Amino acid sequence: MTITSTDTERDARDRDAADPLSSLRTRFAIPPADGGDNDESAYLAGNSLGLLSVDVRAIIDEELSAWSRWGVEGHSDAPRPWVRYHEHLREASARLVGALPHEVVVMNSLTVNLHLMLVSFYRPAGDRTAIVIEDSAFPSDSYAARSQAALHGLDPDAAVIRLRPRDGEDVLRTEDIEQFLRDEGHRVAVMMLGGVNYYTGEVVDIARVTAAGHAAGAIVGWDLAHAAGNIPLQLHEWGVDWAAWCTYKYMNAGPGAVAGCFVHERHVADRTIPRFEGWWSSNVETRFQMGPTVDPVASADAWQLSNPPILAMAPVLASLRMFDSVGITALRERSLRLSEYLMDQLDTVLQGRASHIITPREQERHGSQVSVRLGADAADVTNKLRWEHGVIGDARMPDVIRLAPVPLYNSFHDCWRAARALGSVLDELGDTQQGAS
Known part of the structure; x- marks a missing residue:
């Protein structure tokens, strides 16, 4: 599918507004874009480590309280x-x-x-x-x-x-x-x-x-x-x-x-x-x-x-x-919406380059993760995405980057950001089909 001129940043935000599960994102801690306290990153590395949910601190505190209250008797008497x-x-x-x-x-x-x-x-x-x-x-x-x-x-x-x-x-x-x-x-x-x-x-x-x-x-x-x-x-x-x-x-x-x-x-x-x-x-x-x-x-x-x-x-x-x-069925449906949108966005920015998607395109043959074989060094690309664009993916050396829009907390805007940032980085590194070796 070819991306048209209407697939803009506004379109990505409109898709987020219309998606019934977008609000799940508020239940997770999204890392900041610059490693400090500024805007949220586009975190697409949940295939490597998922994000912290707001529920975790409370449930650990419950067990700490039980340990404090019961000691060894918590083995039988804790809630x-x-x-x-x-x-x-x-x-x-x-x-x-x-x-x-x-x-x-x-x-x-x-x-x-x-x-x-x-x-x-x-x-x-x-x-x-x-x-x-x-x-x-x-x-x-x-x-x-x-x-x-x-x-x-x-x-x-x-x-x-x-x-x-x-x-x-x-x-x-x-x-x-x-x-x-x-x-x-x-x-x-x-x-x-x-x-x-x-x-x-x-x-x-x-x-x-x-x-x-x-x-x-x-x-x-x-x-x-x-x-x-x-x-x-x-x-x-x-x-x-x-x-x-x-x-x-x-x-x-x-x-x-x-x-x-x-x-x-x-x-x-x-x-x-x-x-x-x-x-x-x-x-x-x-x-x-x-x-x-x-x-x-x-x-x-x-x-x-x-x-x-x-x-x-x-x-x-x-x-x-x-x-x-939430249910795995609903999450799978949202995962497909996100990952296929990401693939479509990547199709546009990768056109004419040595870089290409290696993840199967058929719905039944892919999950959330989209892997791209790069016409550039994966570590260089990943570092530039992280520190210049606030996009977090992960590298598999020497030349693959993995981007995973996780349905519990990722957004269409994350996918839009990641694709545009990858295109910018590849431009900087000179990845074109004509120049690839």
Whole structure:
């Protein structure tokens, strides 16, 4: 779609005024444009770290008050007793990812949960030894997969298979993943792909890939770091074996916030599945009898290890309440309005340049994030956007910038600002199609 002369700054502000969810922005702290106390930035880095909601301070204060009032007795007597604190996050988490309540638990950090899932579900045997990831997987996923292969005495270079797009393309095609599984699925023990690719913003067809993986006899797990809170999910219905996600990106639960984990109900009661265990793996009804062996529970709680960090879980609870009040469907609709407007604006400013959008354009194939491959150094562009224009995105070296209009707090005007600022910076850096090498 070509932007017409009517797509001005006023048009962006008019779109904000007409959008029914624009007022959500007032519930978040928007960083200032210059790092001081002046006008708000256009913060488009929520795919990396979501913003602080005004609800977080109040809910942390509630837990501090409980600690002050109850001391150790807060484990049982606080308004939200700490011994069962994760249970307050269970049902809302399940709604957000399309799971049954007993299939989810909030615990640990993302990569810790990936390792715990691989301990249970990566069981190489015979010819079936491979862990499949995408070539552009987030580095932590790659490190986890390689270290798990090494743990089993395998050569990571041979055991970890990295799926690559076709030559000249930026994203994986679902049909190519399916063809790989038809041809090589007999070698695959576990697939561990990103539901939304962190680099390109591509939404993977989780249902189709999961079905293809199962048809090949593989276990299929998902890293949903960039999917949870970004796109609607139906993990139970899709038959996903397991999944893990962080809560500090689109879920706005704070830096390093406690992560989430899903285990399909067909696995939760299977006591033959190996797993690491700790005190919190055991049944809460018998836990304080202090026995020497775990009394397992038929839920994702069985994968817990330690008692929950209450002050870190409180922001997750605040976040989940907000998602429950707005609904992921409404947020997805607004996300599409914003991201497609941003793409349209970028089409105009990138015309005739080496820079181009690498995120798929089809609605079902992208989330909030729009990734642009630049005809310039990504760090230079990102720094100039931040300090000369008050636009905050993030660089993925050497030449990609990610811009994510998050539906809870971003605006059409943010998108307009970002596109115009990017055009200005690229002009300054000399990015033109004719001049690109």
